[in-house]
Amino acid sequence: MRRFLAPVVGLALICGFMPALSSGAAQAAAGPCIGAPAADGTTYAETRHFIDAQAWWMPDSDQADNSTTNHGHVHMGACIPERETISSGNLTVHVRVILHDNPGKANYVSMVFKTSDTETIVQKCYLRATATNFTCPGPSSTGKGDFVCTGTCERWLTFSQPISSFNHSGLQEVRFRGFVPEPGGKEMRTNLNWQVNIQNGASVSNISRDPFLRGKGWYTHTLYCEASLRTVPIPDSPVSGIWTPVVDSTTRPDGSLPATHSFISIDPDFHAVPSEPGTVLWNAEPFGSAPIAIDTRTLTNGVHKLHLRTSCRDDTLGSTNSGVTVIPFTVAN
Template structure:
């Protein structure tokens, strides 16, 4: 078997790249024996070309590696005892994409189609930035502006004002396409990719959506795995409130169907950088909050405070998949951080797909 095939199929876990690199350095130019094969392939997952798991129909792309459609959201909405008005309620903003989470990219560009949704949001959406973060650098590698008249699956430039001009009444959707060569990462190994969307609101405040995930990069540069907060997370950010985060600590996301009792590890917490503490955490399967009446789905957790100790704590949750129909489902994670000064509540949401087969 060609060792390159194994490398391309490897899922990136803690320390995986350094172990692989040292191994290949030893066996470079030497035929692998069957005795070595079990150790080399341990923890590997074959790259599977095909459509993205859980993707909306508009995405419709076939990829060279396994991808899942992950949706992240920022909410600025009042709690039940907070006044509901145009200042305290600026609705939702979504960033969703088919991501090669902890898959390996070894040539060409990292290309990602990003869906932006505004829901009851009175702001004028500006732009989304793609950021590459390695162990020692963080740089914005591409900006795509949100333009009212732009064609989907492009990367528009700014309007004459130097900003985006996308506004929405009700629920509106735009697709942006980001694509940058993997040589733009200044290291190989496990690297961090971030999308940040900016929506200035009418009162001068700013809503920001944040979507962080990791990918394995083989670009021939010096290996250095990113290690700080190397897990999938969606963060809502609002002026004064700062970050509120919902994260998945089980890496990587399941490529294959789950069955029986599935126990992912989650963290629904806040940060220690001046952000407000988590005041409520909510976990559900297949909710639809835009339905009339709203559908909360199969609620697994709904409680005051974080899920997992602050800051950045985590805890497992047991999901009995035998209670679910076979097929694709969505796990919804929402962390809320109440802002008493501004009279509303900032929330960060992450939604991941998973397939059940019992």
């Protein structure tokens, strides 16, 4: 039976209403990317949002905290034209990768075009210690990336591929996958899946499997843990009054370990010292899939961030894999 979320600073769970997923494209408008870090000051031809997908490998409070069970975070964020229409030229996306207290040596990020009948890696950009930001470096002499970090470090990559690389027109999916080998032969991955309306003259065949925004953490043995926004598209225009997106905290039916905890918050900052949890809406057992009403009148006007985190506890390896999706939205009351 669905749990009810207690009101927290004017925010409450609304049950019994699940808006249908829209297959249409968002209304395009040129301008800067909503929620973008200062480093990406690009003016885009269509509305974009900076979506941050994260993978965490960190112990629960009752699990031992040591160099094996705590590998920190890897972030992979990008200004994406979610459900916007692209009808010519290249699909170009700047991707930011952040390592936070992560002892791994980051390898590469791949861009994948997923259609109704194909899945193709169209570009790989390697994470290099000395590479220039906003480029697409090749591998080091070892054939891999070599980006390591003490504390918090970031790199920017630029992906650009012609839309003719999609073998269909219509609603297509783009996936970014980041790979970070960890000590002891384990691996952490972060994944960002999103959709875009491609008009390239090819036959129309809309993607239909999980056609919504998804951020996934992946770790050896645990496999996937996913946090998603099922209401599409992300609002291009400011929201006011009550905004009711459908969020989902789950795992994949592919042998991945089950979700064991959900955390939902507005404007947290886990890199602050001490960390700032933001306005916490849910911090308990798995939330599942349901609409959540956000009373934007309790928020200041401007850009805010909805943080969705799903955790999948791994008792075999003694730690917890988490997948995070962070979605910006603008308030104007």
